[in-house]
Amino acid sequence: MTANGNNQTKMVGKQSILFQNAPYIIATASVAGKKESEGPLGSLFDIVNEDPMFGQNSWEEAESELMKEAAEKVIMKAGLANSDIRYLVGGDLLGQLIATSFGIAELKIPVLGIYGACSTMGEAMSIGAMLVDGGYADRVLAITSSHFAGAEKQFRFPLDYGNQRPYSATWTVTGSGAVIITGEDKKISNPAEADVVIKGITTGKIVDYGIKDSMNMGAAMAPAAFETIKQNLEDFGLQPSYYDRIITGDLGDVGSKILIDLLLEAGHDISKNHMDCGVEIFDKEKQDTHAGGSGCGCSAITFAGYIYRKLKTREWNRVLFLPTGALLSQVSFNEGKTVPGIAHAVMVEAK
Amino acid sequence: MSEKKQVSAKEIINETDTQQRNEYFNQYVKDVTPKNSILGNTVKAFLVGGIICIIGQALTNYYIYMGADEDTGKLYTTITLVFLSVLLTGFGIYQKMAKFGGAGTLVPITGFANSVAAPAVEYKKEGQVFGIGCKIFTIAGPVILYGIFCSWVLGIIYYLLKLLGVV
Numbered sequence: 469m470t471a472n473g474n475n476q477t478k479m480v481g482k483q484s485i486l487f488q489n490a491p492y493i494i495a496t497a498s499v500a501g502k503k504e505s506e507g508p509l510g511s512l513f514d515i516v517n518e519d520p521m522f523g524q525n526s527w528e529e530a531e532s533e534l535m536k537e538a539a540e541k542v543i544m545k546a547g548l549a550n551s552d553i554r555y556l557v558g559g560d561l562l563g564q565l566i567a568t569s570f571g572i573a574e575l576k577i578p579v580l581g582i583y584g585a586c587s588t589m590g591e592a593m594s595i596g597a598m599l600v601d602g603g604y605a606d607r608v609l610a611i612t613s614s615h616f617a618g619a620e621k622q623f624r625f626p627l628d629y630g631n632q633r634p635y636s637a638t639w640t641v642t643g644s645g646a647v648i649i650t651g652e653d654k655k656i657s658n659p660a661e662a663d664v665v666i667k668g669i670t671t672g673k674i675v676d677y678g679i680k681d682s683m684n685m686g687a688a689m690a691p692a693a694f695e696t697i698k699q700n701l702e703d704f705g706l707q708p709s710y711y712d713r714i715i716t717g718d719l720g721d722v723g724s725k726i727l728i729d730l731l732l733e734a735g736h737d738i739s740k741n742h743m744d745c746g747v748e749i750f751d752k753e754k755q756d757t758h759a760g761g762s763g764c765g766c767s768a769i770t771f772a773g774y775i776y777r778k779l780k781t782r783e784w785n786r787v788l789f790l791p792t793g794a795l796l797s798q799v800s801f802n803e804g805k806t807v808p809g810i811a812h813a814v815m816v817e818a819k
Numbered sequence: 820m821s822e823k824k825q826v827s828a829k830e831i832i833n834e835t836d837t838q839q840r841n842e843y844f845n846q847y848v849k850d851v852t853p854k855n856s857i858l859g860n861t862v863k864a865f866l867v868g869g870i871i872c873i874i875g876q877a878l879t880n881y882y883i884y885m886g887a888d889e890d891t892g893k894l895y896t897t898i899t900l901v902f903l904s905v906l907l908t909g910f911g912i913y914q915k916m917a918k919f920g921g922a923g924t925l926v927p928i929t930g931f932a933n934s935v936a937a938p939a940v941e942y943k944k945e946g947q948v949f950g951i952g953c954k955i956f957t958i959a960g961p962v963i964l965y966g967i968f969c970s971w972v973l974g975i976i977y978y979l980l981k982l983l984g985v986v
Contacts, residue, residue: 525944526944527944621941625937625958626937626938626940626941626942626958627911627914627937627940627941628908628909628911628913628914628933628936628937628940628941629914629917629933629934629937629938629958630908630913630914630916630917630918630924630925630930630933630934630937631917631925632855632860632917632918632921633918634855635852635853635854635855636852636853676841677831677840677841677844677845678838678840678841678842678844678845679844679845679848684848684852687848687851687852691844722848722851722852722853725851726828726847726848726851729828729851730828730831730832732828733827733828733829733831733832734832
């Protein structure tokens with residue numbers, strides 16, 4: 469696990485990185501919609517906007533606005549100006565990253581747009597931490613967003629079309645979460661709070677176990693989460709009990725069960741410390757969300773609003789944050805393709 | 820391959836052949852995914868669909884009572900039901916009915932009207948031509964195309980049978 473001599477390498481195992489100087493997450497921000505604010509984590513979000521259109525004219529504009537608000541909020545919370553951010557690494561679910569392109573255009577920050585479906589927050593934080601520890605940036609803003617109506621329109625049906633969702637279906641979260649990753653600003657405003665660092669990452673491969681049902685994305689993504697977690701434990705030589713929590717992005721009820729089953733057979737019991745952002749964010753009985761929340765915003769606002777807080781207060785010290793993505797498009801689905809999954813693990817720790 | 824037995828996670832993990840593993844996994848997913856109750860859904864669909872049909876019948880009776888002949892009365896009924904469906908779609912109510920009633924709202928003509936009105940509302944933002952114009956039939960399009968195609972095929976069959984003196 470240690471780097472050797474002068475010829476220092478940060479690569480660990482087959483797919484992981486152990487950062488030399490673990491980058492700090494100095495601020496997070498979350499913007500959420502009405503339904504999310506009524507969920508169990510509702511009180512933890514920085515900004516709640518009850519208007520699904522966010523004062524705009526279309527769902528695409530609404531999500532762009534959502535992302536802009538999250539970016540501005542996190543910069544403000546970190547006490548920085550836009551010009552202090554070296555790179556913004558971000559993405560969303562809309563075709564050709566509409567929300568990212570239009571939402572943050574005004575901020576005038578150099579941008580790396582990325583797509584990893586709902587795993588994008590893991591990808592953004594991974595790249596952000598690499599840029600910082602590699603010395604290519606002093607401060608990076610990692611951000612993602614999703615919007616229920618925009619996602620329904622793009623991937624499923626018009627909102628007013630009468631249809632029924634199966635129990636395995638998830639509910640796209642309306643929200644945007646942002647974090648600022650930095651190498652130098654280690655100061656903490658409140659000494660009672662911990663510093664939160666990104667210790668390492670494990671980048672996922674595309675994993676496809678042949679699921680074709682786009683309404684059961686938890687099942688499609690669970691094998692990806694399984695392989696990335698297994699790889700993370702192998703690369704770092706860890707047991708699942710090392711982590712206070714292993715938190716997947718949006719597997720939902722069905723996917724979570726599959727993940728726990730698969731890992732147990734592989735010799736890793738995560739049934740006690742596993743959590744899923746999609747399961748946490750909604751009360752599925754009261755809010756009628758079926759298997760749970762999903763979307764880029766789901767893991768992003770859960771991290772920004774909830775997980776980060778738990779680390780700050782040292783309630784948890786070691787978290788494996790693992791946003792999961794289903795890499796399907798409407799075209800690939802119509803052409804009868806399977807739903808490939810991906811999961812990126814970020815080791816976030818209180819220091 | 821018809822797998823009847825329960826597949827365990829162990830079999831999926833230990834399977835080295837990708838295709839076989841995917842088959843195992845799909846079977847396993849089927850087992851662990853909660854299913855809708857077919858009986859419950861059928862009852863709800865029967866109720867909601869039945870109510871829509873009763874309304875339709877009542878309308879027909881009313882129009883005939885008002886002096887329309889039977890064909891015209893049915894035509895007025897169709898127009899009225901489509902109008903009501905579009906109105907309810909616009910107010911976001913039809914979707915809620917469909918969530919409960921399922922096929923009961925899908926099968927009657929009101930379902931067809933909903934499937935045309937919903938994209939119209941959704942894609943209005945993309946303009947009169949590329950939005951509403953191009954996308955209004957994204958859901959109903961297949962029904963229209965294959966409906967017309969089927970009637971064309973049946974028409975030819977009917978014509979041939981008539982030539983042969985069968986009908």
